[in-house]
Amino acid sequence: MPATDWFSRERVGRDITRIWEPHVHAYFRSNIFHVRGRDVDLIIDAGMGMVPLRPQLRLQDTKPVVAVATHVHVDHVGGLNEFETRAGHREEAAFFADMADEHTLAHLFRAQPDAVGRSPNAAWSPRAFQIKPAALTRIVAEGDRIETGDRSLRVLHLPGHSPGSIGLLDEKNGDFFAGDAIYRGRLIDDLPGSDVQSYRKTMRRLLHIEFSRAYCGHGEPIDQNELRSIASAYLEGTN
């Protein structure tokens, strides 16, 4: 299978493309967002890393690229090493340099039956799957901003799913990149590093964030009403 068939993509905004890996098991099939900025392109999350991501992005040679990891889990950081500038939250910063299983949870992927529907190439084996180290070059925290020239995205620290989960909020354009803080489907709060009380706080916070569209770590974009009903349901279902 040619590498170009490994990723699917759709334009989800004027300058935003959603990219995903359809042959990866649904539980690990995450989103990569390419935001084409005036001066800088952003890659928000980087997929599984089984097939090189960067050549698929049609990047301009002269424009800098900043890759942002919403958190250190296996399904979001596999291709991070392909980018020179790599940002992630302080709480997980130490984990990117070695990408140990205990933080990326790559062992859960290796143990997943039918981890992929089709192998990315003939030599690929789930048992040999590993995440390549990708030490952060920029450590971010709540309130920091990531600029593209025509967008300014505010870092929101949204722990619960993982300790250093972040979202990026572009208040001016109403775009919210949510990572695994929230998405359509069952929210995962029982992984090593997950914390239900932190997650509940994050949900209470998300109820008050204003935006038009949320681009989630998994699945399709959602609007503010849907996000608020997911957050409310989580708060009702936990204590």
Ligand SMILES: [Zn+2]
């Ligand atoms: Zn995750």
Ligand SMILES: [Zn+2]
């Ligand atoms: Zn995920």
